[in-house]
Amino acid sequence: MMAITASLVKELRERTGLGMMECKKALVETDGDIEAAIDNLRKASGLKAAKKAGRTAAxxxxxxxxxxxxxxxxxxxxxxxxxxxxxxxxxxxxxxxxxxxxxxxxxxxxxxxxxxxxxxxxxxxxxxxxxxxxxxxxxxxxxxxxxxxxxxxxxxxxxxxxxxxxxxxxxxxxxxxxxxxxxxxxSPASIPAEVLEREKEVVRAQSEGSGKPAEIIEKMMVGRIKKFEAEISLLEQPFVKDADIKVGALAKKAxxxxxxxxxxxVGEGIEKEEVDFAAEVAAAAKGN
Structure with missing residues (x-):
């Protein structure tokens, strides 16, 4: 079983905004898999999204x-x-x-x-x-x-x-x-099936806890997934310089x-080692 380190708990807290004990429990349940822990927390708590990993220290x-x-x-x-x-x-x-x-x-x-x-x-x-x-x-x-x-x-x-x-x-x-x-x-058409399926599982788990009828839940899911597709697709996003037009429409117009x-x-995906200088000095002192 993977050791659940303080830095792992800290990262999950930073990405979700949830409490330390809740984050630690979620990591224990997934054997340290932070992405799976985020999915479980979203299903259980209604957490809408989590910040992307990426303390890009480089x-x-x-x-x-x-x-x-x-x-x-x-x-x-x-x-x-x-x-x-x-x-x-x-x-x-x-x-x-x-x-x-x-x-x-x-x-x-x-x-x-x-x-x-x-x-x-x-x-x-x-x-x-x-x-x-x-x-x-x-x-x-x-x-x-x-x-x-x-x-x-x-x-x-x-x-x-x-x-x-x-x-x-x-x-x-x-x-x-x-x-x-x-x-x-x-575009939405270019989103891989596994990305959509993962989001559907989260939405389904959140919706089922609402107590609404199955047909209403299905309609909710369709709407939520469509919104998710638009949010992560370049062509469906409101253009940063003019929110009244989507990027796809801007391109088509031209x-x-x-x-x-x-x-x-810069540095995305690179995690720089965090050095505890106090511990390093203490360790050096003990060695002398």
Missing amino acids: EGIIVTRTSADNTLVMLLEINSETDFVARDDNFLGFANKVADIAFEKKQADVATLMADGLEAEREALVQKIGENISVRRIEFVGGEGKTVEAYVHGGRIAAAVELVGGTAELAKDIAMHVAAINPQFV GAEVVSFTRFE
């Missing part, structure tokens, strides 16, 4: 490059240990050099890209700055016949949108929306179709 920058004809965009993430280094001119110079070479070579494989001299430069920079520097990921969006553009917010969040038809300006506007709102899928989007956020 620092760094996202750099983009766009072709002159707006048919290809590249997103690149480079990480540092602290925000201070992420703003350092040496770090930024290296990040831009890597981006230029990756875009010129159309190389999305980090290991292959770094093998040609850039790894030695990265190691030299690590020695100079005194922090680990990591080229984490590269993604290209677009291609022949597509219209693409990227939007970057503060160097920490970037999004690229791929259209058929439309303009680069429209693609950038929709990319800004993606960066700000963080949709999960392009004679464009949204094919795909990509969104990077």
Whole structure:
């Protein structure tokens, strides 16, 4: 059986806003599976949603490059240990050099890209700055016949949108929306069946506790699932710059179709180790 750590309980509390004992009990019941615990808590308590995991402690920058004809965009993430280094001119110079070479070579494989001299430069920079520097990921969006553009917010969040038809300006506007709102899928039709089924189970469990007749519960479920689909689908979301029009309608009005989007956020999915300095000092003292 998995040990239920204080940090695991803390994360569940942060994501749900529920009490410590309730969170601990839920984790015990799921053997430490935090996503399953969230589902059970939602079913039992009527909790509407939980915050996404993602104490994204890793620092760094996202750099983009766009072709002159707006048919290809590249997103690149480079990480540092602290925000201070992420703003350092040496770090930024290296990040831009890597981006230029990756875009010129159309190389999305980090290991292959770094093998040609850039790894030695990265190691030299690590020695100079005194922090680990990591080229984490590269993604290209677009291609022949597509219209693409990227939007970057503060160097920490970037999004690229791929259209058929439309303009680069429209693609950038929709990319800004993606960066700000963080949709999960392009349209309701593109949502995987397992995602919908998981949400249906939660809605069903919440509805059955209402005491309403089965036919009313079924209607409630249909409405709730439709709302859920709209909330996580880019085309169904109210446009961030004009809430009176949905993104899908905005694109259609401009004679464009949204094919795909990509969104990077610095450090997402990386959990930085939390160091208890007091405990570390105490342990060191005992060792002396």
